[in-house]
Amino acid sequence: MRKTVPTLLTMLLIVSGCSGQTGNVSNTQAEKEVVDSKPVTLKLYNYGALNEEMYQRLFVEPVKKKYPHITLEKIERAKVPPEQIAVNGLELDIITGWGSLLDQFADHKLLADMTPVIKKHNIDLNRIDTANLEGVKLQSGTISPGGLYALPFGYNFYALFYNKNIFDKFGVAYPPDGMTWDDAVALGRKLTRNVDGIQYKGLDPEGVEKVSNSLSLPYVDPVTMKASLNNDGWKKVFQLLKTINDIPGNEFKITNHSGTVNRFMKDKNVAMLAAPEVLNSLVNLDFDWDLAEYPFFQERPHTSGMLQTFVLQLGSNSKQPDAAMQVIQLALSDEVQMTLSKSGNMLSVLKDQTIQKSFGMEHPLLKNKHIEAILKTKAAPYVIQTRFTTKTRNILELKYRDFAEGKKDVNTALREAQEEAEAYIASEKKN
Structure with missing residues (x-):
């Protein structure tokens, strides 16, 4: 339950929020306090939605630039299927996949309820598109009522x-x-x-x-x-x-x-x-x-x-959950979501209309194409x-x-x- 008496840090964050600084969620003082800067390697499990270019541009490069103490190691589903992860005792920090697959990962006890670390890292869920977030909440509810076992990252069109x-x-x-x-x-x-x-x-x-x-x-x-x-x-x-x-x-x-x-x-x-x-x-x-x-x-x-939402999940056996959340926060920052939107690989999950309208601007196949057609429709409810x-x-x-x-x-x-x-x-x- 949230404390009724705000700390000085909380008051400062509230004042900062009221001043209009609502952009990158990765720059909060709260984040700096809960994550140290010791060198760490995080294992990121890719179910298949991330191609190598997306992985480099949206994860490796931003992490290297902002958090040089964090190294990412990617593990592909093609080499290690989900059912073999627990059997092999593989430690995972971040899991990527589609929200509709949450049950599959949960069946193998691979996911952690992210609610506590979301609060700890002061992640503003109000920035995320409501339909995508509600879809993930619905699917999470099949694992544990009231739990949130993933955060939206992007979605299909x-x-x-x-x-x-x-x-x-x-x-x-x-x-x-x-x-x-x-x-x-x-x-x-x-x-x-x-x-x-x-x-x-x-x-x-x-x-x-x-x-x-x-x-x-x-x-x-x-x-x-x-x-x-x-x-x-x-x-x-x-x-x-x-x-x-x-x-x-x-x-x-x-x-x-x-x-x-x-x-x-x-x-x-x-x-x-x-x-x-x-x-x-x-x-x-x-x-x-x-x-x-x-x-x-x-x-x-x-x-x-x-809606088919691409999500980021926290591994249940991660020994570095705070560092993993640092990476997830960065993935949801305005900067990375703008890169995602411009790439045309998938739509951004942020409500920000500037980011939404930038969709496909850097995709070579979409040059001089009628991109507006994609943005005219809304996704059907999940x-x-x-x-x-x-x-x-x-x-x-x-x-x-x-x-x-x-x-x-x-x-x-x-x-x-x-x-x-x-x-x-x-x-x-x-x-």
């Missing part, structure tokens, strides 16, 4: 990527911002043609998961822990996807994200790709392209996919992920294929998905 060459070839105007899914489907029909033996596809929505994210549909109810598939929301998603798939010549297969991007990037016969996190996969492009606002459902205007979510999603996607191929009507497909998912969850609960 959705956009409609389009091949301008195909639009030009067919004399069709480029896609505008503000399209509903119905608008995008209508435009996709105009661009789906077979010319000179090449089948051009007008619209690729990637698949069930990405489209449903805009509606924040849970696969499993986080309260009852029962499947939540046989309902009007999933019916809407199934019917939309089948409408797109049934455009003659526009058939698409549900593959992983890389497969979808390759259809756009390498096959070069997809006019519009509606998807998240495409930028880091686009390489060696030899055609003209741009982006527009992600299509939305009529009832959720200017809403893209569900839905708690459960340990049954992945398998339940796989069950649902297989039933969608049956529906798309005409093997089952939509009602039968969803009813069977519900039944199979419920049987799976019941079986898992017994084990």
Whole structure:
């Protein structure tokens, strides 16, 4: 419980806050008192969202500049999967990953509740985007009610990527911002043609998961822990996807994200790709392209996919929690978050509009591109992920294929998905 009588330090901090100095949270006197400057090496576990350039620019370089006594040692998930960390007795100080994976790390007893060190280091949570912070709080609550097992660092974005060459070839105007899914489907029909033996596809929505994210549909109810598939929301998603798939010549297969991007990037016969996190996969492009606002459902205007927040977590067995928090504070500073935003790798989690509007300014692929399209949408609210979510999603996607191929009507497909998912969850609960 917070003390009722403020210390002199607290009073000074309050006065400082009132004077308008609200920028970098890493420069507080409180931080200097709780962290010493003895040389220390911290192990940072990268689940996979940080590529080497991001790791260097957003962590190594800022830490070396501001805290030369701290050395970072990166450990990659590809070499040490989460389930092997505890088995091998590996000490971790900072863990990076997606907020939806908190349960996975918690199951292996790898996470510490950050609430005490957040208070100790005087971290101002009010600077962080409310939706991202609330999403992390929701997922943290599945570990321990009232706990906070991560802090948001950045989050994903959705956009409609389009091949301008195909639009030009067919004399069709480029896609505008503000399209509903119905608008995008209508435009996709105009661009789906077979010319000179090449089948051009007008619209690729990637698949069930990405489209449903805009509606924040849970696969499993986080309260009852029962499947939540046989309902009007999933019916809407199934019917939309089948409408797109049934455009003659526009058939698409549900593959992983890389497969979808390759259809756009390498096959070069997809006019519009509606998807998240495409930028880091686009390489060696030899055609003209741009982006527009992600299509939305009529009832959720200017809403893209569900929040997928990249987070920083404190390792439960860290022997240097204060030094680790020093690094996390720096990662949330205005300076580092501005670097993140300009890089275009992900959106900043800070509310600061100057930082938000700087998104993508230094990304080579976004030069002269319509970056504003990304900033026009808001992410759909986060839905708690459960340990049954992945398998339940796989069950649902297989039933969608049956529906798309005409093997089952939509009602039968969803009813069977519900039944199979419920049987799976019941079986898992017994084990």
